[in-house]
Every structure is written in structure tokens, then in C-alpha cells.
Amino acid sequence: MSKTLPAVFLTALIFLALTALAQSDYQPSPENLQARREFQDMKFGMFIHWGVYSVLGDGEWVFHNRKLTVDEYNRLPLFFDPEKFDAHAWVSLAKSAGMKYITITSRHHDGFAMFDSKVSDWNIVARTPYKRDPLKMLAEECHRQGIKLFFYYSQLDWHNPDYYPRGATNWPNGRPDHGDWNAYLDTYMDGQLTELLTRYGPVGGIWFDGMWDKPDADWHLEKTYALIHQLQPAALIIPNHHQTPRPGEDVQTFERDLPGQNTAGFNTRYVSRQLPLESSDTLNDNWGFNIGDSQYKSAAELVRRLIRAAGNNSNLLMNIGPYPNGEIDPQFVTRLQAVGEWLAKYGDSVYGTRGGPIPAGDWGVTTEKADKIYVHVLAWNAPLLALPPISNKVTSAHSLVDNSGVEVTQNADGVILKLAPPKNDETDRVIVLTLGR
Ligand code: JFZ
Numbered sequence: 001m002s003k004t005l006p007a008v009f010l011t012a013l014i015f016l017a018l019t020a021l022a023q024s025d026y027q028p029s030p031e032n033l034q035a036r037r038e039f040q041d042m043k044f045g046m047f048i049h050w051g052v053y054s055v056l057g058d059g060e061w062v063f064h065n066r067k068l069t070v071d072e073y074n075r076l077p078l079f080f081d082p083e084k085f086d087a088h089a090w091v092s093l094a095k096s097a098g099m100k101y102i103t104i105t106s107r108h109h110d111g112f113a114m115f116d117s118k119v120s121d122w123n124i125v126a127r128t129p130y131k132r133d134p135l136k137m138l139a140e141e142c143h144r145q146g147i148k149l150f151f152y153y154s155q156l157d158w159h160n161p162d163y164y165p166r167g168a169t170n171w172p173n174g175r176p177d178h179g180d181w182n183a184y185l186d187t188y189m190d191g192q193l194t195e196l197l198t199r200y201g202p203v204g205g206i207w208f209d210g211m212w213d214k215p216d217a218d219w220h221l222e223k224t225y226a227l228i229h230q231l232q233p234a235a236l237i238i239p240n241h242h243q244t245p246r247p248g249e250d251v252q253t254f255e256r257d258l259p260g261q262n263t264a265g266f267n268t269r270y271v272s273r274q275l276p277l278e279s280s281d282t283l284n285d286n287w288g289f290n291i292g293d294s295q296y297k298s299a300a301e302l303v304r305r306l307i308r309a310a311g312n313n314s315n316l317l318m319n320i321g322p323y324p325n326g327e328i329d330p331q332f333v334t335r336l337q338a339v340g341e342w343l344a345k346y347g348d349s350v351y352g353t354r355g356g357p358i359p360a361g362d363w364g365v366t367t368e369k370a371d372k373i374y375v376h377v378l379a380w381n382a383p384l385l386a387l388p389p390i391s392n393k394v395t396s397a398h399s400l401v402d403n404s405g406v407e408v409t410q411n412a413d414g415v416i417l418k419l420a421p422p423k424n425d426e427t428d429r430v431i432v433l434t435l436g437r
Pocket of ligand 1: 060
């Protein structure tokens, strides 16, 4: 046996051991840990699905749902011309809704870059009459107004031939039956991520989606995650893969469910005790603009979802799908502004809090911050609310909205609050418990 063969094996073995180590050994940087805490403090974000698909008013899956060919879909950018797009109006709306961050589709499953990408001409500047980069304008406006900007990035691609072998959502759309998977990941995707993390100032993070299309593929995650954290250590990696979090990931996100729930049918019940949590949902029933969807959630419903998320130690990322011309449906606007008005009064019980010590129930949830527990009474009509015991002594209780005192009794069996009868318009009665040492 030659002497070089064992050496080759040994080298391979060391290499494998090192990559395994790198994977299990992810140590978030101090900036990253700080960003995670700030993320948890923000609580409420605006999700935006906007792309050339918006033109057809039939949701962001229209390419797939109508089984269009690549040649047919290539016509769409020709008439995407959002002359009413106004970054200032979008960011101001998020602000007036009490939202602290925006997560926008930099590219969805159609692979179309909504930014000025040099990696491929399948992008808004090269292919549309608009010719400009809305993400650049949005990033600048977000920095001006103090809103964090996150980029949704689809790993799944229905357009690029190098997304091959294709995944579960494939249909014969005219692409060749061959392609270079490694080039797709290492050159195309990592190239675009590098653009997003170097040309738009400090970015909140990358919200990944689409891995579920090829669950068994090698996505070169370690490489991509390392690249992101190297370019911007504070950028949070938020994967919507519906699995147990992997090393390198910074937030666990749940689609259309609270952490640990699985009414949607595709979420994992595993809830990380270390990572910040997020729950995404949409204001009507679609993510991208759908002209036939008028199923708007009421402002009160949006507030209750936000509170239920906060009580479960989670953020809420609430989606809107703007029109193709760049305007935002007035039905979204009025509801979001009403949520903002509610938060202007009750925000103390939401921002900067963590899930409270009392388990959530049908009656409501608790949040906590410093020496306060906020009892959010969402559905309870009886005059007394009996809660399980907590370890701290409750020294006083008052209603958050008008500071009026609330009668409280605490004994070994729990904490009993005497509630004023709910008023008709009351979305959430917030009782503040002040704790002794
Ligand atoms: C994904 C996208 O497909 C969708 O368009 C939207 O962007 C949403 C926020 O994220 O939705 C999914 C992802 C995975 C499944 C279902 C919907 N799944 O695994 O069944």
C-alpha cells in the first residue's frame, strides 16, 4: 500500500471533523446576541410580499399555480412599473402601526430580484420599465426613521435553470433537464446575499424560505450562514424551514401559528428556549396582492394576535401585499393605524417585554418586564380572575389604561384579580402587577 493513501484519508478525516466542529460550534458574536435581544424587544414587524407577481393580482404563487412557462412569466416584468411606490409612505405606515421592523421579499420563489443585482439580469432594474431599486430607497428610509430592515430571500427558485435537480413544487416550465446546483448556491445565491449585505447599510437579517422544497438537498447552509455573519455579525438568520433550529440560525420563526402550535399543519412543535421567537401571519388570507381577497382581519383581532404572540414570548410579523403600482390597500392602512393607536396607549405592556410567568390560557396571557407583570385579559367575562401562584409577592395592581387600582388577593393557591366589567370596545384589559423583591 502506498504511503500517500492513508495521508489522504487522514486529511479527509480531519477536514470532516473540522466542518462538524464548525457546525456544532456556532458561537454568536456579542453583536449578534445584542441584536437578538433588540429583536425580542421590538415585538411587532411588518411583512411585505411584493414582486412582479403582484401585477396579476393572484398571489405570489401565480407562476406555479397557473403552470406558466418561463417564457410566459418573462413578460411580467415588462409591465411592472410601480410609479406610486413611496418608501417614505411605507415606512411611515409601519411606524404609525407601532411596528419596529420590516421584512420584505428581496426575491420570492420566482427568483426575480427586487433589487439592483449584478449577479443576473433577472431583476427589477434590468427588466422593468421602472428601472430603479426600491429596496435601496426603502433601506435609506428605514435608516432615517429608525426601522430595522430584514430581507426575505427565497432559496427555492422556479426560474433559474441551475436550481437543479428541481424540488417538490416543480412543473414542466421550459427549463432544461440539467443545471449546476453548486453554482446556483455558491455563485448565484451567495452572490446576491453578498450584495444585500454590502450595499444596503446595516441589515436586520435574512429571512430564508423555500428549503422545504428540497428537504434532503445539501443547501451549503454552513457556508451561507458563515458568509452572512462574516459580512454583518449582527444580522440575524431567520429560516422558515419549519424544523428544529440548526447551528448558525438566530431566530425560530413559525408560519401562521404561535410557537409550538401547529394548526397550519407544517410547523414543528419544538420551541427553542434560547432563540428569539417569531410568528408570521398575513392581514388577509394572502401574502402577495390578491384582488379577490377581502378577508381582512379586524384591528381588534390584530391586537389580540400581537398580544397572544407576546404572551408566548414571540414577535408577530404581520404581512401586507401592496398593489403592483406601489400603493398599499387602504383597508390595510386603516387597520394598521388602529393597531398603532392601541399600542400608543398600551405599548408599555408589549415592547421590551418577555412572555410572562403565568401560562397562557383562553382567558389571556401575561408579559413581563423589570418588576412588572402585565396581565392581558382577552376573553373573560366573570368578575374574578383566578391565576396560578407566582413566586414573587404582588405589592399592587392597577389598570394600565387609567391607572385605577385593581383589588388583588394573593395566597398559596394563586393570585385573584377583581375585574371591572369589560366595556364593549375593550380589546384587551391590561392589569399591571407590581412585584416586591
Ligand atoms: C412560504 C411561501 O411559500 C409563501 O409564498 C410565503 O412567502 C410564506 C411566508 O412562506 O409559505 C409556505 C412555506 C412552506 C409550506 C407552506 C407554505 N410548507 O412547507 O407546506
